[in-house]
Amino acid sequence: MEEELAGAFELYAELFEKKLKNALMQNYPYAPGFDGSRATIGNANKISGGVPEGYNTNLYQSVEVNYDVNNQEVQIFMNDYWQYVNDGRRPGKRPPIRPLMLWAMSRLGLDQTQARNAAFGIATNIGKFGIKPTFFFDLAIEQLSAQIDQELFEQLGASIDDFISQTIINAIPANSQINIQPI
Numbered sequence: 482m483e484e485e486l487a488g489a490f491e492l493y494a495e496l497f498e499k500k501l502k503n504a505l506m507q508n509y510p511y512a513p514g515f516d517g518s519r520a521t522i523g524n525a526n527k528i529s530g531g532v533p534e535g536y537n538t539n540l541y542q543s544v545e546v547n548y549d550v551n552n553q554e555v556q557i558f559m560n561d562y563w564q565y566v567n568d569g570r571r572p573g574k575r576p577p578i579r580p581l582m583l584w585a586m587s588r589l590g591l592d593q594t595q596a597r598n599a600a601f602g603i604a605t606n607i608g609k610f611g612i613k614p615t616f617f618f619d620l621a622i623e624q625l626s627a628q629i630d631q632e633l634f635e636q637l638g639a640s641i642d643d644f645i646s647q648t649i650i651n652a653i654p655a656n657s658q659i660n661i662q663p664i
Contacts, residue, residue, distance in 0.1 A: 490548040493629065494555050498546035500624045501559075504617035505541045505566075515571050515611025540566060569614030575604040 543560040562580070570576065581600035585591050591599060 487548065487550050487553075490553075490555065493625070494546045494548040496628070497555070497557075497621065497625050498544055500621035501544050501546065501557075501618065502541055504615075504620045504624070505544070507615070507617070507620075515569050515613055517613055519610045563618070565612060566615055567618040568616075570607060570612040572607075572609055572611035575608035578604050 540560050540563055545558040547556050549556055578600045581603050582596045585596035585599040586593065
């Protein structure tokens with residue numbers, strides 16, 4: 482029983498990872514600000530191209546969900562900025578420039594001076610307008626929960642049908658002429 486339960490948790494960990502990645506692949510408005518009041522240029526996929534193969538700064542590529550059998554817990558690993566992508570960031574304070582600088586150097590191929598200038602501009606814009614939340618994590622949890630609820634409902638229904646059929650079959654004497662059809 483314990484192995485079956487661990488197998489189920491491993492299966493749902495894999496499923497949750499897929500749900501998280503699918504939620505990240507949705508197109509979100511490009512830079513509308515936290516409250517959506519800033520004009521947008523269009524839609525931008527949060528995980529769109531430009532990241533070199535094998536380079537793991539991309540949030541999508543960093544998502545990993547595992548079930549730890551020893552501790553009996555689901556472990557979720559993502560780049561540390563996932564919360565800002567999920568919850569957004571209110572305007573008011575500029576974010577740190579260094580992570581933006583590293584991003585600009587690796588993703589845009591800028592040298593250190595160009596990256597510093599770009600990072601300063603991006604940080605100033607984020608401080609002024611904020612970042613609109615995507616709620617990708619919340620969406621993935623809702624989708625996983627709905628799927629689990631549906632599967633449990635279907636399994637419970639099948640179990641009840643089996644129980645009723647077996648109870649009726651066992652309650653009727655073997656020599657009776659009653660024909661029972663499963664539901």
